[in-house]
Amino acid sequence: MPFNSKVKAQAMVACGRCCSICHKFCGIKIECHHIIHESEGGEDTYENCLPLCFDCHADMRSYDKKHPKGTKYKREELELHREQWFNKVSNSSVSTYTDEHRQLDIELFQRITEILPWNTSIDFLRTNNFAGFSFDWDYMSDLESFLRTTTDPSFEFIDVKLEVVRATLESYADELTTALCQNTFSVADGNRSSVPQEWELECPERFNRATNLIHSTAKKVVAQYDLLIKEGRRQLGVSTSTHTNQA
Numbered sequence: 001m002p003f004n005s006k007v008k009a010q011a012m013v014a015c016g017r018c019c020s021i022c023h024k025f026c027g028i029k030i031e032c033h034h035i036i037h038e039s040e041g042g043e044d045t046y047e048n049c050l051p052l053c054f055d056c057h058a059d060m061r062s063y064d065k066k067h068p069k070g071t072k073y074k075r076e077e078l079e080l081h082r083e084q085w086f087n088k089v090s091n092s093s094v095s096t097y098t099d100e101h102r103q104l105d106i107e108l109f110q111r112i113t114e115i116l117p118w119n120t121s122i123d124f125l126r127t128n129n130f131a132g133f134s135f136d137w138d139y140m141s142d143l144e145s146f147l148r149t150t151t152d153p154s155f156e157f158i159d160v161k162l163e164v165v166r167a168t169l170e171s172y173a174d175e176l177t178t179a180l181c182q183n184t185f186s187v188a189d190g191n192r193s194s195v196p197q198e199w200e201l202e203c204p205e206r207f208n209r210a211t212n213l214i215h216s217t218a219k220k221v222v223a224q225y226d227l228l229i230k231e232g233r234r235q236l237g238v239s240t241s242t243h244t245n246q247a
Contacts, residue, residue: 003032003044011049016160019053020085023156023167031057035078050082055171092160101158102236108157109232112166116146122225125176125218131211134187134194140180143173143221165231169224176217183210 003011011032018025033050036042052060060073116122121143128135149155150170157163184193195214199207232238 003049007044007046007049008032010046011051014086014089015051016089016164017051018085018089018164018167019056020051021056021081022053022171023085023163024053024171025164025168026051026053029054033057033060033078035075035082050078053171088158088163089160097159105157105159105162106236106238108155109162109236109238112146112228115149116142116225118225118229122222126222128218130184130195130214130218132195132197132200132207134192135184136192138191140177144177146170147173147177159235162228162231162235165224165228169221169228172217172220172224176214176221179210179213179217183214 012030015030016025017027017030019030030051030053033052034042034044035048035050038044042048121140124135124139125143128139147170157166180193184195186192187194195207195210199210
């Protein structure tokens with residue numbers, strides 16, 4: 001049985017309509033997962049309800065016991081994810097946000113702007129045309145560095161609003177790199193890639209689908225990055241870095 005409307009409403013408020021695992025803002029693209037499956041005796045209660053984005057919810061179902069790859073989510077881990085995120089949303093008032101918390105968030109904000117400054121990967125994504133033109137993967141190095149760093153468990157804002165923006169940027173960046181890896185191929189010296197130009201003539205629908213996906217996702221990354229910078233400056237009162245890693 002699905003969760004009733006009262007349980008869903010409680011869960012949506014408790015999570016702030018954000019995924020309880022990856023923390024990105026979902027809006028209407030959110031589902032309620034049974035921590036203990038119904039087939040295992042799990043009930044349709046608030047305590048057993050875990051709000052998840054579509055991607056994280058799909059991970060719950062994709063693990064194959066016959067051919068195990070990766071590490072399956074366990075009940076204890078899901079309960080901990082739920083407890084920590086619900087508590088973070090609940091305790092996000094000004095009275096519980098201390099000067100120490102603010103200093104930690106300032107350090108993380110500055111760290112992000114050093115790893116991912118506005119004038120390298122972000123500037124490239126803001127202006128580049130992927131429709132049949134090759135690009136150098138070096139322009140994506142800062143975005144890839146950002147994604148590698150997100151595996152650090154301390155790479156998380158204490159302020160809930162900032163953490164939601166950061167987590168959503170991480171999700172969009174991952175979505176973009178996946179789109180590029182799946183729809184572009186090496187050309188020339190091997191460090192450059194492109195959506196195959198022959199697709200434009202031989203299968204234009206595939207070409208348009210690939211380029212539209214890359215462009216739309218790149219726009220989401222840029223817009224979310226801009227939002228993070230603006231929110232960080234507004235809430236933390238700090239300047240961004242002009243550091244560049246690009247050769």
